[in-house]
Amino acid sequence: MDLGLVGLGKMGGNMRERLRRGGHTVVGFDRNRDVSDVASLAELVEALPSPKVVWVMVPAGEPTRATVKELAELLSPGDVVVDGGNSRWTDDQLHAAFLAEKQIGYVDCGVSGGVWGLENGYALMYGGEASDVEKVQPIFDTLKPEGDHGAVHAGKVGAGHFSKMVHNGIEYAIMQSYAEGWELLEKVDMVDNVTEVFRSWREGTVIRSWLLDLMVNALEDDPGLESIRGYAEDSGEGRWTVEAAIDNAVPVPAITAALFARFVSRQDDSPAMKAIAAMRNQFGGHAVRTGAPAGGDVEGKTGATQAPGAAEAGAGQENPTSGAGPATGES
CATH class of the missing domain: 1.10.1040.10 (N-(1-d-carboxylethyl)-l-norvaline Dehydrogenase; domain 2)
Known part of the structure; x- marks a missing residue:
């Protein structure tokens, strides 16, 4: 499937590579032009077929809030935003409510795997409505480790990041x-x-x-x-x-x-x-x-x-709008 990926740092860049190896078309945006596929969020959204799915991998807090707010003006009803950074679950609930006003879906996804995830896969914990999760499922299936485990629909919005x-x-x-x-x-x-x-x-x-x-x-x-x-x-x-x-x-x-x-x-x-x-x-x-x-x-x-190798893995800035720290926490 087609995916927009915002934030191509240590984890985001490796996730783009794993997804491409899995046969998906990934359009990545990062403010570091050396690693970015497009020049802006608007260009990223324009490149995706509908319904559009955009995965955000930028630092938690204001950088993520600003990115979600900008995407809300670019996406259409039926599209889905996935926050794969380390946002607090309370932010997820606010983002979901905000996007719901525009009939845009929201899925929060806790991601573990660090710099090893490219080869080993990422443990995924995601929350949201089943209909929104279904639109992202092929991406989850490719990012997760091989086998029957390693990914879970943990519950409603916020459950992924809480887990x-x-x-x-x-x-x-x-x-x-x-x-x-x-x-x-x-x-x-x-x-x-x-x-x-x-x-x-x-x-x-x-x-x-x-x-x-x-x-x-x-x-x-x-x-x-x-x-x-x-x-x-x-x-x-x-x-x-x-x-x-x-x-x-x-x-x-x-x-x-x-x-x-x-x-x-x-x-x-x-x-x-x-x-x-x-x-x-x-x-x-x-x-x-x-x-x-x-x-x-x-x-x-x-x-x-x-x-x-960490410097090479993190060549891209995680955040397209700010020079803040990494999108992910411990792992």
Whole structure:
């Protein structure tokens, strides 16, 4: 099918490539003219047959709001907008109501897979009316991993991003556990090879996971994580998860502690946070600190570095209207 894709950064660019490999026609727009297929949103919309489907992969918040608002003036009744960034579910509900006034459908889609999604596929959690989801289904089927799982129509509008938010909260807690275990193993004199201990856990244990695999990758590259500063960003979704838990009186002590641990990392050079930063770098190409930050909690400033290949993957700006940060959070 034909798809318009807005935002061709690390994930958006790879998603365009995966969809094209799957036989779809993708018209991409990005303010970086080197990676963009068209010069404007208007030209992107004009190039699509009806009913038109436009997938937005720009930073959450005002950049996404501005893009949705502009698309509302360009699209027609029966068309569909998909927000595949990391928007908060409350924004989804506002966007859906706004577009419904013009009889334009809206689907929110949480996307996980990071820079590995091009080859492995992306885990997808989407919310919206069944009729709108049906128009996008061929795209979902191509983006998802092979097999029967990896994609879900989670519920009504907002359900996709809410599910992805909780996914990222869980991710915080798992990463924190691996990181704390690594720090303890490194601390004692009796363990001679911490990297090999972690590697041994990858087969047959109850704690094996892809995150564990990535931790081993990071330790192979830098056994003591000496080149990484113990400073870990938070994408915002960990905070939203804790806020939602408070609103619904659901105890989430592990996720909350993992979020607060990242705040601690802004104050001193935590060994465990080196492990968190290394894992984030492995799965998402997130920048890591190699020295004191140049100022503020902004990822990617001076003193940050990326995983090999991450710069190429993120050559396009995620956001066509603003120079804000990446469209996606942890993964």
